[in-house]
Amino acid sequence: MKTRKRFSARTSKIVSSREDPLSVQSVEKAFRVLTAFDGAIPSMGLTQLAASVGLDKSAAQRFTHTLMRLGYLRKDPDTRRFELTVKMLDLGYRYTRANPLIQRALPYLLHLSKTTEETVNLTVLDDTDIIFVSRFMSRHVLNNDVIIGTRMPAYCTAPGIAILSRLPPNEARNILKRSDLVVFTPYTTYRMDDLLKKLEISAAQGYATAFDEFYHGDLSIAAAILGQNRWPIGAINIAVSRTRFSPEEAVERFSSLVVAAALSVSQISNLRR
């Protein structure tokens, strides 16, 4: 009867291991535990954690123990709740330091930041999102809760459109199709044909714009960075506040700077096709 219980209990696991026998399930579970914590759920007790990641108490126990030993998790001695440790930052730090694009772009971003005194970002694409990987905020900055690691949908951001516009058209189209096209503001471009038109315009002029599409009052101008195969590997953008510039002024002032910086970081001689 013991065996029977076990059998029924593990059916799903057996299936999943069959699907990919090379994959180490313990590792996957450990990451399930780690990624159970975020801004909404900053700490959990063992039972709560176990429930939230779909493990039994024993398993949760072993993984929390392991992750504590490795230093990524700590348990508050009073509340006995688990929380992430600062060592988690090491992981992101490793990526930043190991990434040649970020290292190569750094001086250009700094230069842009100092000459314009506006907010300058480097972003990369991850499926349907862009992720901020390097950021220099101006003192006029609008938005303080965009930090390194923040994700935004590609379709409604200047960097996202700039990157998509340099992908083969059907690739870009696929990404847009997969995207959850939410209307964040009255100015959000969300209709597929409007988005495709934006891509065309971006490809033609060499830079993309997004005015009030995600945040109210945010004017953003971006140009894609291309790798050796002319494949877009990221984007540089400048973001300014509508209170200080009109869209036209912003384009006039910053588009050529952004394009020039993106070209400098690109591993090719000319951004145009």
Added chain:
Amino acid sequence: MKTRKRFSARTSKIVSSREDPLSVQSVEKAFRVLTAFDGAIPSMGLTQLAASVGLDKSAAQRFTHTLMRLGYLRKDPDTRRFELTVKMLDLGYRYTRANPLIQRALPYLLHLSKTTEETVNLTVLDDTDIIFVSRFMSRHVLNNDVIIGTRMPAYCTAPGIAILSRLPPNEARNILKRSDLVVFTPYTTYRMDDLLKKLEISAAQGYATAFDEFYHGDLSIAAAILGQNRWPIGAINIAVSRTRFSPEEAVERFSSLVVAAALSVSQISNLRR
């Protein structure tokens, strides 16, 4: 007889598992693989990776496979070398968002940053190091390769001294003893009794200073943030360039601001003992 076989076959592993049978070794190995990459070694082939983390090729194969499936590692299709993906940033991001100290401190840091127009940092202690967890750079910034996640030795930084000075004296002493006291500049404080004196001064005046101790030309003033038990949980510092201020001017201008901000973020009514 089973037990006997176990014993002979895998002596080293048995030892380690005996020491801590609750720990999941696969997870530990996965993290060995992930943390093999950094600025110095941004990418590796399978064999090289296996050698560098002390796994055989089979194991390296399974862990890279697993980590790729989870999205933290990618393999360049041309070079077949592995590298970290931007998903690593998610992990650090989770910590930042889940950490109540960082969230609580944010508005005060922003305020400091805007009013002073100087570089403002929030740091926490991790053993003998401080780690930058939040940072607002001024345009006069000296040092561009300090980013979120950067570690520095506590003993030669203002935030480090500020934090240590609020620990029980023998705790602070133990940390200093464990520290590798490197002389970075001619002004680095590295003798134990000088360091202890710095702690005393910091405790007495409520803020710590570090002038040219790690970077030439860097003047830093820090105050510790205390938790409910008056235990230091981090520090706020302002860093300015010697080209623009003398140490005395910097102290005069910024020490009270830093102390006030740290007190505001602290969960107590008064920074003094």
Added chain:
DNA sequence: AATTTTTGTATTGCATTATAATACTTTTTA
């Protein structure tokens, strides 16, 4: 250009490791 060596990929039987049940302890709630 051919050969050797190195590196990467795929497969499999075996036994160690991870598992999950259970018992026990402590804390919280009623």
Added chain:
DNA sequence: TAAAAAGTATTATAATGCAATACAAAAATT
């Protein structure tokens, strides 16, 4: 104060992860 819930510790079992091996594909060398 009792009951319930949460956390901790232990252990037999078998499924998982292991490492050997074979195969394939690039580099490196001749």
